[in-house]
Amino acid sequence: MSQYQQNNQPLAKGRVVYAAEHYPTNERDAQNRPKMKARHATLGKATLWPNEQPHLPPQVSIDLDSLPIGSTGSIKLMVFWDDPTQNQQAPAPQPQQSPAPQPQSYGSWGNQPQR
Numbered sequence: 131m132s133q134y135q136q137n138n139q140p141l142a143k144g145r146v147v148y149a150a151e152h153y154p155t156n157e158r159d160a161q162n163r164p165k166m167k168a169r170h171a172t173l174g175k176a177t178l179w180p181n182e183q184p185h186l187p188p189q190v191s192i193d194l195d196s197l198p199i200g201s202t203g204s205i206k207l208m209v210f211w212d213d214p215t216q217n218q219q220a221p222a223p224q225p226q227q228s229p230a231p232q233p234q235s236y237g238s239w240g241n242q243p244q245r
Contacts, residue, residue, distance in 0.1 A: 142178040144211035146192055147171060173197065176209045 150171035154164030174194035181188055190209075198205060 138180055140177045140179055141188055142211045142214070144176045144178075144209045145172050146174040146176050146194065147208050147210060148173060148198060148205050149208075150198070170208070170210070171198070173207065176211075178211070 147170040149168035151169045152166045153169060155167050157165040159165050173196055174192060176193075177191045179189045179191065192207075192209075
């Protein structure tokens with residue numbers, strides 16, 4: 131990480147995930163087959179940093195904590211960026227009326243989907 135990144139605030143933070151499995155939903159497609167959704171497993175963290183040169187795109191740093199077991203070949207990784215408004219909550223936790231849209235499963239492999 132450059133000295134510039136150490137002295138600046140990140141533009142965004144997120145989770146690096148991959149589709150660990152696919153499962154059918156209650157929704158149907160045009161051929162009346164169940165629509166499939168992916169259950170995502172978190173592999174690490176991503177941070178979006180401003181570039182030292184303003185005319186260039188931001189830089190992304192990725193810290194992988196783990197890799198999928200038994201994987202061979204390429205793995206498609208995705209980044210789910212955190213909603214910055216979630217970090218600005220009141221000190222006392224309050225139930226959210228309408229949470230921001232998130233993937234069906236947003237957490238570690240083996241955990242139940244968050245609601």
